[in-house]
Amino acid sequence: MLFNSYEFIFFFLPASFFIYFLLLGQRLVIAAKGFLVFASLFFYSWWNIDYLPLILVSMLFNYVIGNTLNENFRRIRVHKKSVLAIGVVANLALLGYFKYSDFLIENFDLLFGESVALMHLALPLAISF
CATH class of the missing domain: 1.10.287 (Helix Hairpins)
Structure with missing residues (x-):
């Protein structure tokens, strides 16, 4: 739809x-x-229902990161900038995996003369938002 x-x-x-x-x-x-x-x-x-677990895990991860950053969430003492950095890096890594994996494999094949099969991953809807 x-x-x-x-x-x-x-x-x-x-x-x-x-x-x-x-x-x-x-x-x-x-x-x-x-x-x-x-x-x-x-x-x-x-x-595509196959990507539903991906978005659910991503939502749960970001919810936990957000609650950890929340000032009212006092049960855990953490360095807030580290938590924020972990959240940003994890989300960018997920985006990068889906968006650039074929690009990196293709360049690896060209550079080293290998023949690694491309993954042809479909970018999940709204993952970059």
């Missing part, structure tokens, strides 16, 4: 808005936020 598809524009988007604002109208703010997360994951997995 694409943002400009009929399924998205005439079904998914209006249904998502309706349910979200219905939950907000009932003062179920946490349920409304949970629904938005569920709807986002549903939309993401509609494209």
